[in-house]
Structures are given as structure tokens and as C-alpha cells.
Amino acid sequence: MDKKLQKKKERKKQEERKKNPSGxxxxxxxxxxxxxxxxxxxxxxxxxxxxxxxxxxxxxxLYILIC
Structure with a gap:
């Protein structure tokens, strides 16, 4: 049950990030x-x-070795 709640919270966070990218x-x-x-x-x-x-x-x- 705890994992379901965490997934639901994560989904809401992802949706909020899509709506407000600068936030x-x-x-x-x-x-x-x-x-x-x-x-x-x-x-x-x-x-x-x-x-x-x-x-x-x-x-x-590799960058350090080349330069």
C-alpha cells in the first residue's frame, strides 16, 4: 500500500512539473x-x-587525457 501511495505522489509531481517547468x-x-x-x-x-x-x-x- 505504501508503494501505491508513493507512485501516486510521484505521478502528481510529474504532472506538476509538466504544467510548470520553471517551478x-x-x-x-x-x-x-x-x-x-x-x-x-x-x-x-x-x-x-x-x-x-x-x-x-x-x-x-578522456577529456583530461586529450587536452
Whole structure:
């Protein structure tokens, strides 16, 4: 039951973000200040998040080696 409530809240958040994109941007900054990264990544699975982080790190290392 708790998961259903969380999904419902997340759906409402996503709908609000679609209606008010600048407010969502402000919310993102506010969440970043508070350290809540789960709302920033939204519905992305943890596997995709890990892959994204690895790609960013590899890209940064390659950039440093090339320049």
C-alpha cells in the first residue's frame, strides 16, 4: 500500500512539473540544496543512473587525457 501511495505522489509531481517547468527547475535546485537526489533523477532506474555516472567519469578522464 505504501508503494501505491508513493507512485501516486510521484505521478502528481510529474504532472506538476509538466504544467510548470520553471517551478520544477526551482524545485530541483531546492532539492539539490537539501541533498534529495531521488527526485532529481525521477523515474530513472538505478542501473541507468550508474551507467550515466560511469559515462560521465570516462568522458571526463578522456577529456583530461586529450587536452
Amino acid at each position: 520544477a527547475l526551482g524545485d530541483g535546485f531546492n532539492h539539490a540544496e537539501n541533498g534529495n537526489s531521488t527526485d532529481l533523477v525521477g523515474g530513472i532506474s538505478w542501473k541507468v543512473t550508474v551507467i550515466l555516472i560511469i559515462v560521465l567519469i570516462v568522458g571526463y578522464v
